[in-house]
Amino acid sequence: MEECEREEEGVSKRVQVRGRGFFGIGVERSKTPENVGTLLRSAVCLGADFVFTIGHRFGRQASDTVASWRHIPLYTYADLEDFASHRPFDVPLVGVELADGAAPLETFEHPERAVYLLGPEDGSLSGRALSLCQHVVKFQSAYCLNVASAGTVVMYDRQAKLLGREGVRIA
Numbered sequence: 001m002e003e004c005e006r007e008e009e010g011v012s013k014r015v016q017v018r019g020r021g022f023f024g025i026g027v028e029r030s031k032t033p034e035n036v037g038t039l040l041r042s043a044v045c046l047g048a049d050f051v052f053t054i055g056h057r058f059g060r061q062a063s064d065t066v067a068s069w070r071h072i073p074l075y076t077y078a079d080l081e082d083f084a085s086h087r088p089f090d091v092p093l094v095g096v097e098l099a100d101g102a103a104p105l106e107t108f109e110h111p112e113r114a115v116y117l118l119g120p121e122d123g124s125l126s127g128r129a130l131s132l133c134q135h136v137v138k139f140q141s142a143y144c145l146n147v148a149s150a151g152t153v154v155m156y157d158r159q160a161k162l163l164g165r166e167g168v169r170i171a
């Protein structure tokens with residue numbers, strides 16, 4: 001949020017307005033609704049605008065202890081082609097994966113608009129998913145993190161860098 005001056009009924013007021021940019025985060029072929037529920041919760045807490053799944057492998061809606069669907073939408077894409085044909089215009093896709101050649105998250109400059117894509121609990125981002133990405137990032141960890149935890153790290157990193165650079169507050 002940013003503060004700005006706005007005229008309302010002839011009176012000038014300082015109001016909070018949303019800054020430019022947005023982001024979403026999702027998982028390719030997620031195995032469990034619990035992980036999507038946890039990711040959703042973190043997403044609401046860390047300022048994401050939407051969460052999505054691509055070809056998830058569970059049969060029911062994600063468990064969600066803070067009713068995050070009241071705050072941000074959860075989109076479900078049937079497969080990567082469905083996702084690719086409905087991606088928002090001019091928004092870089094950032095793969096999050098322990099892949100060779102991935103950029104270190106620690107020094108990554110997050111795009112103003114971004115969609116982050118994580119791999120499944122029991123695998124990695126597919127070759128097709130990686131080919132759709134404009135960036136791929138990884139962060140240092142002794143072992144691979146749980147997918148929802150990895151997503152939380154990435155969202156926190158984005159928030160921390162925005163806070164440091166622009167003093168932007170999430171809530």
Ligand SMILES: C[S@@+](CC[C@H](N)C(=O)[O-])C[C@H]1O[C@@H](n2cnc3c(N)ncnc32)[C@H](O)[C@@H]1O
Pocket residue numbers: 096097098117118119120121122123124125137138139140141143144145146147150
């Ligand atoms: C539990 S890991 C998947 C298992 C892992 N690919 C393997 O084969 O052992 C789930 C997902 O979390 C993300 N992830 C976990 N740790 C990561 C790290 N240090 N850097 C980037 N992504 C990470 C990736 O998106 C990964 O596909």
